[in-house]
Amino acid sequence: MNKLILSHSFLASALCLAIVLTASRSHADVILSESFSYSDGDLAHAVPINDLGFSKDANNKWTSGWGDSADQPASCGGANPGLSCYQISGGRVESKPTIGGINGGVERTFTTDLAAGTTAYFGFDIQRAAAGAGVLFGMYLDEPGAGGATNIDLLGVGQNPAVSDFTFYANMISGGQLAPAGSLSDGVFHRVVAKLEFDAGATSGDEKLTIWLNPAADAETANPNGDLIHNTQDLGTNNSLNGLNNNGMALGIMGRDVFAEPVFYLDNINLTTDFASAQSGALHNGGFLNLSYGHQQMVTNGLQLEPVVDFGYPSTTTFDPVNWSDSNFTGVDFLDRPHPGGQVTPPAGLPLDNSLPWSRLMPLAQVAGNIQPEEIPFLPSLRRLWLEDEANIVSSSVLDAMRVQRDFIHINYPGVLVHTNLASTQIVNMGTGAVEPSMVSYLSTVKPDAIIVNQYPYLGAGPDGGSPTWMYTVFERVRQLGLGGHDGSGDSPIPTGVQAQAFTDTTNTRAPSESEIRQQHFAAWAFGMTTSKPYIYDDLVNNTSVTSTMFTGSGTGSPTVTFDHFKETNRQSLNLGDTLVRLISTDARMIMGEHDDGGTVANTLPTAVTAWDSAADPYITSISATNLGSLNNSLRGDVIVGYFEPLSPIYTDAGTADDDDIYFMIVNGLSDSTGLASATQQEITINFDFLSSGITGLQRLSRNTGLVEDVMLTPMGGSTYEYVWTLDGGTGDLFKFDTGSSFVTSPNPADFNMDGVVDSLDLGILLGNFGTTGTPETGELNGTAPVDSLDLGILLGSFGASPLAATAAVPEPTSALLLLLGCTAIGLFNRPRNWQNKVA
Secondary structure, eight states, X not given: OBOOEEOOOOOGGGHHHHHHHHHHOTTOOEEEEEOSSOSXXXXXXXXXXXXXSOEXXXXXXXEOOOSSGGGSOIIIIISOTTSOEEEEETTEEEEEOOTTOOOEEEEEEOOOOOOTTOEEEEEEEEEEOSOOSSOEEEEEEEOSSSOOTTOEEEEEEEEOTTSSSEEEEEEETTTEEEEEEEEEXXXXXXXXXXXXXXXXXXXXXXXXXXXXXXOSSOOSSOBTTBEEEEEEEEEESXXXXXXXXXXXXXXXXXXXXXXXXXXXXEEEEEXXXXXXXXXXHTOTTTTOTTOBHHHHHHHHHOSEEOOBOOTTSTTOOBOOHHHHHHHTOOOEEXXXXXXXXXXXXXXXXXXXXXXXXXXXXXXXXXXXXXOOGGGGGGGGGEEEEEEEESOOTTOHHHHHHHHHHHHHHHHHSTTOEEXXXXXXXXXXXXXXXXXXXXXXXXXXXXXXXXXXXXXXXOBTTOSGGGOOHHHHHHHHHHHHHHHHOSSSSSSSOOOEEEEOBOEEESSSBOOOOHHHHHHHHHHHHHTTOOEEOOBOSSOOXXXXXXXXXXXXSSSSSSBOHHHHHHHHHHHHHHHXXXXXTTEEEEEEEEEOOEEESSSEEEOOOOTTOEEOOGGGOSSEEEEEEEEOSSGGGGOOOOEEEEEEEESSGGXXXXXXXXXXXXXXXXXXXXXXXXXXXXXXXXXXXXXXXXXXXXXXXXXXXXXXXXXXXXEEOEEEETTEEEEEEEEOTTOEEEEEEOSSSOOOOOOOTTOTTOSSSOOHHHHHHHHHTTTSOOXXXXXXXXXXXXXXXXXXXXXXXXXXXXXXOTTOOOOOOOHHHHHHHTTSOSOOOOOOOOSXXXXX
């Protein structure tokens, strides 16, 4: 086995950190902890070793030269093509085995000497991006010294060529392969925790190995939250891991591939003497365990409000940055052309500093997802690439081409979402309301990161009663498909979104009113969507039949009242957005309103949507609406009720029951083709019976402030209560039963490792980057580089705080933190910034 030893030296500047870690984590000896946020700079030398391509840049970040052909280091596809290739990208290790390669590895040594009888725990997260044949990838623990046949393979990953998933194995190089632990899907991080008991037997050097997949507790048998890969495997006495000379032991990564190039991602390696530390240290990006790639990126980037724009067209020369900033949109979609910042003469006013998140359509003709050379400077702000528009998903060759594009983009542009925009009739049969069979093959073959539907419901003077029946049918089918994920099992749901209507054309499509703009968006949120791509922001230069409703004349300098309506809808949505991307839909139902059709008739319940009744909720016994205006002949409109739960356990309070985390959104579904939100208001009445739960109130996330507020209910006798309030047309409110558990909001920015609390591990990340330029993930908290005492003061003000509640109190610093004050500069007690990205 070819190996590279990366020595681990301790920085003198980390002395105070060591004091704090010792004081705050006395229960565990953290031998090695690395989330690949480059916090310690000790993972690689300043120059490559043995030409394997690893080096450090000026900010102590790992770098590597592997890529394609000549871009690979000499011994990684060049002079010695047998070695595997690795790089650090997107905050994780990426292993790219070479075609026909043999074992090749990278190791990191640690210097802590373990006492005889020590039990060590090893945790990490692993994900495979794509299928391949004949794959072997592994993590191993190397004995001190030169190494040899007694090294222990902590984990092997095997690929069955007949299936698209992969399998974990526990094995030992000298002992052969153990039984597989089951098949695992691609594109999902899986947590592994291993226990190595030194001198576990009667003979010195007798070690035992236990490995769990997604464990919840240290146990010797399988538990309901995780599978036991192998239990107390006796490693025998033919090794020198005898608990007496562990100094110089190393953790290693190795890989081999035959006829394919799958990429394995590894994150959050943690070697410790404590199970809980190994488990929490291996929690990928703060709760991304078992989250799909799409949901990971939604949590990272937040609610996406990304209109399609045309100002990148060569004949368009201006972009009004003031109006854009005022719009509350989160990014732009450049339609079917490269980022216009790469043009010889970019549009005037267009930001060229990566402050503008962007996306674009990528034609399948651009083989292997090629980003244009002029777009390379803007890659840091690239959010998504959509493959074709309404692509022909009936064609197997198109699906295959799309899957190739998706894999290429994931491998080469980490963090970028890949999908296509689909017409509603491609997803749902317009006659029956059933899901089109081609969606099954699309999801299973392409494995898109999200499902985005083009939906333009506002035609002529309709819809009757302000109830866009077809839109709701499509939203519900998309909700179901997203929850099912790529294989329909529901094990790994993917996010969903809508390309909303913001244009008129020469057919029968009209400008939506304010109540309808609200209706499109809040209904989408209630059905579990987290993306809106309004079509279109500005006029299409090359299509005069389509006209933007947001501006008059050419360009984006003269906003209309519709622009103001989108601006306010966006503002209110963003104040809910950090929570919405951390929730997942569990149900969506409707209470149908009425309209006049020569007499009062009920609006039609959309196909696939279930009518709300009290059986849907543990505490709500009735919901009713009253039209407060004259539109719709003063008849009541629809009410949409969406239910949610936290997307990941990290967004909940430990130890709470499932019912403690029920969220629900109530949307006033009354709209009118000319109606303002204020002209289509409804009074909503909800009655509750909390039985023996002890609940007496609600919490609501304010659309206006983005803060959690208490909602006082009117007692009606015994355990029954009532709440009456007014909702604007098309608008929704997000609630949670007030059980005492925290309301899911955006995390504290000082929780760098996203493990649910601001603690010494986050402090270590900040101190490891002290004095460097830094990023919001590595210590920069106040928006002004470098990482300094001002950022440290913000972290100290949040130390020990849960990141879940917007109103959470900030506890006093611990004695260990007070000790740290003697090691830092002045200016520590600056007021922390607001935790939430709220829009005033």
